[in-house]
Amino acid sequence: MSYSDTIPLHPSSQSDIDEIENLINSSHSSVLPARPPSPPRASIPISSTPPPPPAFIPSNLPPPAVHKPTPVPSVIPTVPAAAAPKPPLPHPHGSTTSGGSSGVTGFGSGPNTLTEPVWHTVKRDLSRIVSNLKLVVFPNPYREDPGKALRDWDLWGPFFFIVFLGLTLSWSASVKKSEVFAVAFALLAAGAVILTLNVLLLGGHIIFFQSLSLLGYCLFPLDVGALICMLKDNVIIKVAVVAVTLAWSSWAAYPFMSTAVNPGRKALALYPVLLMYVSVGFLIIAID
């Protein structure tokens, strides 16, 4: 494109110039707590292939403009200009830089996560755990789509569930408590890794951490079962409870695992999962 003036401006520079002029004209406070996201370009949170910060692209403006205190997100851990969006909301401006991951949730959203107060981070992570749990273990319309099932994976939930299961089993055991705990933890952790590798080696399309996260969350029913079995020592009740929670866990894990591999290999992917949950179930019943 040729312009009438001698300096051909990059189209996006035009908006930057407007931005800088707005800065000059409007009242500029000395420190803006967080940089307001500039719509045409991705602003500060520069991910792996970044564009340079718009404000510094020199155009035919007088030099002083560049040296003004531009609205950089300073490291003031107080109020950000816009609160960090909650996880389910799509990020308003999208991380438009690389990878096309727009619309993905708020964890990496905008310049604000670098300056948000700590409490926001905590709340965000906690609500993510709860929402992941609800997604995996309870019926919801997205279960069939593995891409959506656990988009926002996290490993905190699985960590707590595995530790809780180990603790419950260890408490129920009358002898060798430490070994029971160590075995339960190692079995569950290694089992999750191996199951994931199994699917990957079968040519399935899952993401390693997403799968670990899912298998961990699917332990929640077994946790509940183990807790009940710890409180009630009757064998028949134990078997019934374990059977129910086992079915629940398998039901939770099934759609994700089966859609990840091609149909001919579904059984190969699912059988080890079932095997692991059955063995955990036996462990729960057998401990006394």
Add this chain to the structure above:
Amino acid sequence: YWGSPLFQPPGENYAHPKICFFHVLFKAAALAFYILSALFISNFVIIFVVTVLLAALDFWVVKNVSGRILVGLRWWNEINEDGESVWRFECLDQESLARMNKKDSWLFWWTLYLTAVVWVVFAIFSLIRLQADYLLVVGVCLTLSIANIIGFTKCRKDAKKQLQAFATQTIASRFTSSIQSAFTVV
């Protein structure tokens, strides 16, 4: 004027003493508990749970709080629309990065590396003594430390690359624009 949050006395004090404290606190607590508990507590379950919990809390604090505030870096993983996993590395812009307190970042990086080294030493001890369960604990803590190290190192490299790219671009475009303005004047 000392009251302004922007003014930092050159190299004198930590800019965020509380954050630095927490950054070190959980690491030191995990290590201390592991060492002392082996002497005083016989119940392995407690050792495991408390040590791993402290290590996990430390991981979270470093990743989400002290990384952001002490060195202005952040990393995470996203899954995009196509179901692909994308690792993202985020840093503050160059001006803020340059304003970071040197002492803060020195503490950040040194304690990060030092903790990992200490855990490796403990892992070697457990291997030598053939204690599989202690090796498990150390393994988990080591994994968490290494994950943070890798994430932040990648972040830092990214930040440096950006700085160079941005600097060369600035120089190049200023050069061309000043040449062009010189020609228009003439």
